[in-house]
Amino acid sequence: MRRFCSLASRASPFEKEQHCQTKLRVQKSAKVKSLTTPFARNPAAPSTGKNFKDPNLNPISITSAAVPKQNPRLHSKPIDHQYFTHILSRKDWYILLRQEFKARRVNLNCQSIISILQNQENPLLPLRFYIWVLSINPSFGKNQSIRGVLSNTLYRKGPVLLSAELVQDIRNSGSGITEDLLCVLIGSWGRLGLAKYCAEVYEQISYLGLSPSTRLYNAVIDALVKANSLDLAYLKFQQMQVDKCFPDRFTYNILIHGVCKVGLVDEALRLLKQMEGMGFAPNVFTYTILIDGFCTAKRVDEAFAFLEKMKEKNVTPNTATYRSLVNGLFRCLSPSEAFKLLSRWVDRELNLPKVACDAMLCCLSDSFLPREAAAFLRKCCQRGYAVDSSTFDVTMTCLIKGLDLEETCQLLDKFTELGTKVGLRTYLLIIEVLFSSGREEKGNQYLKQMLHDGLVRNVNSYxxxxxxxxxxxxxxxxSEAFSKMHNREVMRLRRHKDCF
Structure with missing residues (x-):
């Protein structure tokens, strides 16, 4: 108890923070009272256009590129996803959406489209909505974010099979099965492992009004590779020339990825040579796939050789390239051996790639090598490498659990002086260890810094x-922290009541 009394006699970090919090509340209160415009009292923006007449459905208001831009300070109503589910579930869904759009009760932008696609339980409904969106503005079909969300939705909640009823439903809407739509569907089937179904549908694309193309072949081969059906992928690759479709760089990258995934690196090199013979130079994705494949096959020397070859060909490695190299080495070798190889490589590199250092620190921490992580952290500091906050938190967690406490505190102090932001969990972990070991002064130092950084600001953090x-x-x-949290919550509720 004497320890608690001595702490209570000093001004605690919470008490020192009290004055700043009180001043901040007064400033916020003054700002609220100064709002005298009508929109301060009613933040909802006036709706443009007529409201939907059905009393069971709420009208929606979504900003559209076709509609003049509204004042960004005015808040639109949230999207009613049940409203769209109700319409898309009906047989006349296409007509209803058209009517709502003409009446400007339904407006489109990328964010609203993605939100509606993500919030439908029946996988058929986002597919219908996507078809209608393309009929309004075909340029949305080129948006990778929208296509990615639709593909993920069909994968998570699918499959959506291309039945005769679905084809007829799409045709009744005035649309058809386009090449874009079929590529999205084939991609979802591949991720779900429906390899044979992909091949069967492709054999019947003429009934859908489509002709074979390199793009469709690429979609099918990619789906077959993802479904781990490499034999069928090679069969489709051989059929391309029969249909007068010729492979491109994407085709070869897909196949190289497929053979590297199963460790057939020599076959990947054969495809690479064939690709170059066709006049297609390997790009950063090709090299990244090969580096990962060499690591999978435990041929690490060739992985480093291809990294150097990239530089000779003036192909700049990207984030995925460095991550594939680092993670691949830790995957195929023992952690200590991988660390030695990568340390020698880092020493030879004039320009230290930041992403490679982040990946190394994460792998060392996951492998629980605190000594090696601390040594590499010092090396990064000497070379002026600014540690990413999330990576630093992961590394410090490893050091706190496995390294000398004094050495850990020195590293933490050194990097905070350099401007590295420390997360709440890292602070709490080291504060707990310091207080448990009786080093209250050092623990209070980190506690004050944590409060100063504003990391304790809600109920969860308290x-x-x-x-x-x-x-x-x-x-x-x-107890003091609990009282502080209680007082802040009471003041927050009072301010909320005053606003009303």
């Missing part, structure tokens, strides 16, 4: 702080 104090048996500080 709960984590209280839990930290209880684990360290600092019941006095835990």
């Amino acid at each position: 709960n984590m702080l209280i839990d930290c104090f209880c684990k360290a048996k600092m019941i006095g500080l835990a």
